[in-house]
Amino acid sequence: MTQTQLIQQTLHTIAYLGVREVCVAAGARNAPLVSALLACSGVKIWNFFEERSAAFFALGRIMADRQPVAVVTTSGTAAAELLPAVIEAHYQNLPLVLVTADRPKRYRGSGAPQAIEQAGLFGVYATIVGDWDATDESHEGHCSDGPMHLNVCLDEPLETNVAGVDFSAAPPLPASEEGPPGALQCDLVLAAGMHPREAADAAALLARIGAPIIAEATSNLHGFRELQPLLIPGGEQALQSARPAHVLRIGAVPSWRWWRDLEDLPKIKVTNITRTGFSGLARTENVETLAWENIRSTQFTRIDPPCGILRFEPDFEKFPESEPSWVSKIAKAIPAGSRVFLGNSLPIREFNLALQTPKPGIELFANRGANGIDGLVSTFLGTSAVHGGECWLILGDLSALYDLAAPWVIAQMEHPRLRIVVINNGGGKIFSRVASMRALPEAARNVIENRHSLGFEPWAQLWGMEYLQTDDANDLADLLPMPMVIEIRPDPMHTEAFWKDWQKPVIRPR
Structure with a gap:
């Protein structure tokens, strides 16, 4: 087989996997693939100067549209830059397709330049769809769940x-079939991490x-009117008052500590309905996990009487300059029809407290596969790339510092109304809420929290974005119709006081 045939076979394979968008980080070894891709029809090409941002951007595109997206890299350590996004895609069961150019197989183990061991580089986190060079007879790819890796060996x-090739000529992927009918009971529902289309199916159930x-x-469930009488505010605090017998977890694994504590409560039965296939618990006793297709066919009934549970509502006005109160102000400023991406670790927990009934059409996303802070800006930009309304990212300062190269792709996007809100509290303050961390000496906490005095105006200037630092929530109204970095600096004393007060919130019985 010639190199030309090998490249075209690769393109046909990713087209048949359902790919219609490709993120390219070009180099010498993958130049034949890049050149051929640019000559293709029926496919959108995004170009990047580095692979890590490309992979997380592709992850965001998959999250938004639920279609496979490919990333094409050159050889050597360039391929290794994909691993963080591959891990995130694995635990979210998202079809991220990795196409890595490589040197011929005879170079493996030689230590020759740009000849790392790329085959199997991603271990358990990606299925090897192909490891090909021009000496191979067959290049048949196959579809799988989660990330897929095609390693293409190209000689000089x-x-x-x-x-x-024409990507649109490939047949569409087959639709998932409904699972077998079943009947289950539950007295408490936990919901997180669902695409808006999935939330509609879940709401009906x-x-x-x-x-x-x-x-x-x-979960994207708060906008459904029929669910309003059932939705309990308070998150972690409300859960502490619950005494369920059978929990139904639907969507992604929740961020609440209460979920982790279920490990030591084997008498509480847990049923998961999730696309990922992961139960989110290490224990297996009284735990079952059903495929997402069961959501339409399974009949659940409520156990009577339902588990005891109380409603907890935070008082944001009491500490107006605290970080949770600022997140509440931001949530109120986000207009109807917006797409919102929430960063780990504190922002997602604080937004959970702040959200009651969102404005119409708001969609929420987050990276909760591996729960990391890597690549959040890039993933947000991927979810926002073809969205017509405003797009908001709320993340912490360390998360922003992790992903400073992400805005490279903004110039290729169709609309400019991006709002990157950086909550700058001078380090990783999530650790100050962990009991074992609070007992450490000050010097150790300084290192663990990565305390700093950096600001984000130079970052905005680097990428030509507008910059706003404000201590007045009114400034969040009528923002300029262009990409903006909005820096918020909460009062640390107010924040500490809020969390202490939250331990004794106002209780409103159902």
């Missing part, structure tokens, strides 16, 4: 005059069950 001289629901913002 590199062929850069390869005709493209949950309305029939009629059990109380504690839902994270990313």
Whole structure:
């Protein structure tokens, strides 16, 4: 097989995997693939100067549109830059397709330049769809759940005059089939991490069950009128008052500590309905996990009487300059029809407290596969790339510092109304809420929290974004119709006081 045939076979394979968008980080070894891709029809190309941002941007595109997206890299350590996004995609069961150019197989183990061991580089986190060079007879790819890896070995001289293919000619992927019918009971529902389309399916089921629901913002359930009587505010605090017998967890694994504590409560039965296939618990006793397709066919009924549960509502006005209060102000400023991406670790927890009934059409996303702070700006930009309304990212300062190269792609996006809100509290303050961390000496806490005095105006200037630092929530209204970095600096004393007060919130019985 010639190199030209190998490249075209690779393109046909990713087209048949359902790919219609490709993120390219070009180099010498993948130049034949890049050149051929640019000659293709029926596919959108995004270009990046580095691979890590490309992979997280692709992850965001998949999260938004629920279609496979490919990332094409050159050889060597360039391929290794994909690993963080691959791990995130694995635990969210998202079809991230990795196409890594490589040197021929005979170079493996030689230590020759740009000849790392790329085959199997991603271990358990990606299925190897192909490890090909021109000496192979067959190049048949196959579809799988989660990330897929095609390693394409190209020898010199590199062929850069390869005709493209028509991606739109590939047949559409088959639709998922409904699971077998079943009947289950539950007395408490936990919901998190669902695409808005998935939330619509879940809402229909949950309305029939009629059990109380504690839902994270990313569940996208708060806008359904029929669920309003069932939704319980208060998150972690409300859960502490619950005494369920059977929990239904729907969507992603929740961020609440109460969920982790279920590890040591084996008498509480847990049923998961999730796309990922992961139970989110290490224990197996009284735990079952159903495929997402069961959501339409399974009949749940509420256990009577329902579990005891109280409603906890925070008082944001009491400490107006605290970080949670600022997140509440931001939530109120986000207009209807916006797409919102929430960063780990504190922002997602604080937004869960702040959200009651969102404005119409707001969609919420977050990276809750591995729960890391890596690549959040890039993933946000991926979810926002073709959205017509405003797009808001709320993240911490360390998360922003992790992803300073992300705005490279903004110039290729279709609309400019991006709002990157950086909550700058001078380090990783999530650790100050962990009991074991609070007992450490001050010098150790300084290192663990990565305390700093950096500001984000130079970052905005670097990428040509507008910059706003404000201590007045009124400034969040009527923002300029262009990409903006908005820096918020909460009062640390107010924040500490808020969390202490939250331990004794106002209790309103149901």
